Amino acid sequence: MRNKKNKNKKNIFILIIVIIILLFSLVIIIDDNRKLTNLEKIFKDSFFTISNILSIPFQKIKENISDINNYEKEKNAIESLTINQELLEENNELKQLLELNHTLNEREYINASVINRNIDYWFNELTINKGTKDGISENMAVITSKGLIGQTIKVTKNTAIVKLLTNNKFENKISVKISYEDKFVYGLLSSYKDGYFIVDGISNNIDIIKGATVTTSGLSQLFPSGILIGYVEDISTDNFDLAKTLKIKSDVDFNDIYYVTILKRNVDEEND
Amino acid sequence: MIKLFFLIVISFILETNLSLFINLNTNLFNSLFVLSSLIIINDFIKAKTKFYFLAIILGLIYDIIFTSKIGFNLITFLITAIFIKNIDYLFKTKINIIKYLNIIIFYRFIGYSILLLIGYFNFDIIFFLRSIYSSLIINIIYIIILKKIIV
Numbered sequence: 001m002r003n004k005k006n007k008n009k010k011n012i013f014i015l016i017i018v019i020i021i022l023l024f025s026l027v028i029i030i031d032d033n034r035k036l037t038n039l040e041k042i043f044k045d046s047f048f049t050i051s052n053i054l055s056i057p058f059q060k061i062k063e064n065i066s067d068i069n070n071y072e073k074e075k076n077a078i079e080s081l082t083i084n085q086e087l088l089e090e091n092n093e094l095k096q097l098l099e100l101n102h103t104l105n106e107r108e109y110i111n112a113s114v115i116n117r118n119i120d121y122w123f124n125e126l127t128i129n130k131g132t133k134d135g136i137s138e139n140m141a142v143i144t145s146k147g148l149i150g151q152t153i154k155v156t157k158n159t160a161i162v163k164l165l166t167n168n169k170f171e172n173k174i175s176v177k178i179s180y181e182d183k184f185v186y187g188l189l190s191s192y193k194d195g196y197f198i199v200d201g202i203s204n205n206i207d208i209i210k211g212a213t214v215t216t217s218g219l220s221q222l223f224p225s226g227i228l229i230g231y232v233e234d235i236s237t238d239n240f241d242l243a244k245t246l247k248i249k250s251d252v253d254f255n256d257i258y259y260v261t262i263l264k265r266n267v268d269e270e271n272d
Numbered sequence: 273m274i275k276l277f278f279l280i281v282i283s284f285i286l287e288t289n290l291s292l293f294i295n296l297n298t299n300l301f302n303s304l305f306v307l308s309s310l311i312i313i314n315d316f317i318k319a320k321t322k323f324y325f326l327a328i329i330l331g332l333i334y335d336i337i338f339t340s341k342i343g344f345n346l347i348t349f350l351i352t353a354i355f356i357k358n359i360d361y362l363f364k365t366k367i368n369i370i371k372y373l374n375i376i377i378f379y380r381f382i383g384y385s386i387l388l389l390i391g392y393f394n395f396d397i398i399f400f401l402r403s404i405y406s407s408l409i410i411n412i413i414y415i416i417i418l419k420k421i422i423v
Binding site: 015019022023025026030034036040043044047048050051054055058114115116117121122123125127154161168258 | 284285288289291292293302333336337338339340341342343344346347350351354380383384386387389390392393394403406407
């Protein structure tokens with residue numbers, strides 16, 4: 001009897017030790033920069049291939065009950081961005097003036113469908129149906145017609161995981177520009193809270209008004225210039241009255257994304 | 273055994289497809305079908321070690337397919353499996369639905385605690401509570417339906 005009790009105690013002790021070790025190893029494991037192993041890629045691709053086939057009946061039902069025009073609308077909106085000649089010329093002029101290399105028209109668009117949205121509640125990530133075979137790689141900007149939504153973080157042959165901007169662990173702070181009086185002020189998106197992106201550290205002398213447009217600045221290689229992030233909804237000053245904190249409201253409904261566009265970098269750019 | 277295998281496969285497929293159907297804005301239908309299948313399987317596997325091993329395997333597969341964060345669900349599934357096996361000692365209730373509610377709440381609590389512990393995000397009670405109430409309805413219904421079909 002006593003031996004059995006001791007054995008049970010020993011087993012529980014071992015189990016606790018194992019769990020503690022695993023917990024510590026999680027700090028390293030839950031790293032978005034970790035490369036997927038080949039085994040993981042094969043497993044993931046195989047599952048989603050089978051799942052796609054089995055989801056055909058679901059898709060048919062979905063097509064009947066949802067407004068499929070949304071996709072066309074989004075596609076058209078993105079295309080209209082690219083074909084507007086006047087904007088293109090204006091953009092070229094601005095590009096020359098600012099000497100920015102990372103502009104939207106240098107990117108190739110790849111449209112993709114979301115194949116899994118509910119990746120374990122906590123992580124704010126999406127899985128899309130395009131992967132390395134379509135030219136997708138890690139750290140590519142992902143947009144919808146309403147603006148920037150995130151970046152690709154892990155890619156397999158047929159799928160890619162997109163980390164949304166709403167993810168608390170968004171390590172690449174995004175450089176943004178906010179329009180005011182026909183000029184721009186630059187800042188960094190520092191966090192996302194209660195449905196708003198936060199930009200802080202803006203000088204108190206700059207008169208930013210509510211409704212001002214916030215776009216990516218193009219100062220980083222990851223996000224090209226001019227992608228809409230949102231509009232200034234609220235302006236407040238810090239405790240010392242030195243800097244402004246802006247609350248930015250995005251037009252994107254991050255809970256309702258079905259189709260996305262990936263901005264593929266050029267080969268030359270990737271080699272840089 | 274074949275029944276259980278199909279149960280797991282269907283749960284994985286439904287977990288993938290249902291997320292595309294339901295607008296996450298509703299905040300009420302956050303599926304945890306793989307965990308639900310583990311709760312059902314508990315009735316069929318009496319041996320604790322076997323059940324824990326299955327929980328580890330399911331957690332690992334879940335991580336590979338959905339999260340790409342290997343280890344996270346492996347641990348949460350394992351701890352939840354231990355909880356499932358010992359729930360009768362902890363909560364003396366014969367109402368199954370209360371047991372299921374406790375398991376789902378426990379699973380969310382463990383997941384949240386781990387991520388909080390490793391600094392993945394800051395403490396936010398609303399976020400945590402939302403994770404719980406958003407998961408209850410659909411998963412309880414799923415477990416009840418599965419029970420009716422399988423048992």
